[in-house]
Amino acid sequence: MARGAVAPGQATSAQQLASVIKSARDIMRKDKGLSGDLDRLPMLTWIMFLKFLDDMEQVREAEAAMAGKPFRPAVEPPYRWRDWAADPGGIKGDELIAFINQDEAVRPDGSRGPGLFAYLRSLQGSDGGDRRDVIASVFRGTVNRMINGYLLRDVINKVSAINFRSSDEIHTLGALYESMLKEMRDAAGDSGEFYTPRPVVRFIVTAIDPQLGETILDPAAGTGGFLVSAFEHLQKQCRTVEDHERLQRGTLLGIEAKPLPYLLGQMNLLLHGLEYPEIDPGNALRFPLREIGDKERVDIIMTNPPFGGEEEPGIRGNFPEDKQTSETALLFLQLVMRKLRRPVGGYKGGRCGIVVPNGVLFSTGVCARIRKELLEEFNLHTIVRLPAGVFSPYAGIPTNILFFDRSGPTEQIWYYEQPKREVGGNYSKSRPMRYEEFAECLTWWGNRTENEHAWKVSVSDIVESGYSLDRRNPSARENLEHRSSHMLLQDTIVKEKEILSTLEGLHTLLERHSGIPSAGAWRDVRIGDILAYLDERIELDDMTEYTTITVKRRHGGLEARETLFGHQIETKKQFRLVPGAFIISRVQCWHQAWAIVPANVPANMIASTNYDQFAISAEVDRRFFWWLSQSPAFTEAVRSSAAGVVIEKMVFNREAWLKKTISLPPIEEQRQMADVQAKFEGLKRLRTESDAKLDALLPSLLDKAFKGEL
16 A cells, blocks of 8 residues: 555544645645635645545455456556555655646656646546546646645645545545535635525425436536535435446436536535536537437426526527527526426426526516416426525525426416524525525425415416516515505404404403502512523534524624534534523623523524523513513623623623522513513504505505596
8 A cells, every 4th residue: 555545444533534624725825826715625626536536446446356357447557646646755846746737747657748637638438428538527627726846745645644435534525525615605706606505405405306216407517516415315215236326327417617616516526425427517508409309308407507697699599589698597497498308108297496586587578488488388386585695695686496397387386485584684604594494495395375475376367467477475565555455454454453452451461460560579589599500512513514693782682693514613612502591692791682592593503602591490481581681670780790891891790690689570470471561562563564554555545546446
């Protein structure tokens, strides 16, 4: 075994792997040829690609020898990793840079011949479609940007510590690599369209539910997110060796024209276990639509094509004359419609989940003609409207997911408006969408009923509107003005009756309990007798994503700060949030930064030791305690327990605070007072809703009067 190689079966822990990758990236930061993660990650990718390739080749060579079969490596000596990279004392400096970059160079064995990249780009499979063609495609778009051969040798030595022959290690590295792709998306800004948020990807794959034996295509594969997620989904269905072989060959297909995401996607799929990624490095739109026949059609397409771009006239000419456009999203939508397998016999035809910008739903001209074809020849059964900011800050425009199949023409369309999360604040690169937020939609998916988020529209209504698919949620306040004045008046009467009923109930409650319990019923208690400190510190898993929180000042409530993998969180002293607990900021307590942890808090939401968390005693009603915490007396108890030189530097003193005394009524009185508070809050909501309907009523009446319909 070459010096510096890792022994077969010798796995590296997740923490060690993260350390190896971090060390390699730190070394790269010293090289003047690399300006940021957009340079560093591709460098690390092609280096890992070659190490991965050689490890797999050695495994197959050993298997062939045991079976008594001949073996021909994809990469011949002296270009294998073991020939030029595995020895930590091997070629370095200018000699290493020349061997990699130059068309002709001195090779590690001392002979002259093609340089490494020149050799790899010249590879060609004997019958097409084998690993040599993949290698050649990868390196045609790959450039070595490091200029310091000694630093490059150091990086190579770090990567040599990774054992790609260990399935556990590859799985761990796959998760780690996903985190790096996300970082690269963050660094890329507007150039980062090749990374789709993984929760959106996973939701589409779960909703489509691919089955083993179906062919799956992403014509805008990017870094392979949809294909990786589909691969993981199908792996769970594999029961036999034949099942695994079927999954490995001809099931997952991708197309990606840009060299950088093509390279990243190949590595991503390899690391997740797909041994022969079938990604076409050409432009998915390069073939005339009329030439795409049944052999090129597939069962499932899941994709997030680029939008907002423009294609050259030659590409536009591949589409029907009345549907030619420069808008990339519309060209991809037509391609997807053409590529779905047609229904034959008992087969219902192919199905699709595609992300599109809002303009696709309502734009006129070519766009309207494409929508007409979609409704007449496909079953557009569902449109999921994503909340604003899901793709922020890289794409600020609203987006939707179209789900359609070839089972027949559209009869009705279900709309589902994905609500913005209640906990976590606005979406951003540090506070992205989480997969768990789709839970309600996925539950609804199999048992559809109309609710505040879901409604259906008949295709006849769509046709009458000029094939516009831009339908707002009828439950939303901004749509009230479009309802009839009769309906608005009826709704207002109902709301006002609810308000009157609530006021009467509130009056009865206050009369029954004289508004405030008698002073003798209250008792003084130490805060430490009703709150118990929770030490819920946890050990972070390097490959798990966690969302760290902050507590809003003065208003209460939790807000997500950023989402990171465990290995990216420098301060390991974190604790899990306990549903129903009371949490307070140690450094922002002066500004009333405390909250009750919601019952539905995600399991991966954590807080640092800058916060204290307390369990609330059973003798205290949680609703009443929250109300009490808003009082001036409670605020003063907190502030007087903080110490520091100036207000901005005040730090909460847990021990001092727990010794403070507050007054509490009996538990029944607490519940009654909490009921009063709840009724007040409900009354405010009802009044807001009623006012909104009244605001919409006058414009509706004026509209009727203008049309002479009163």
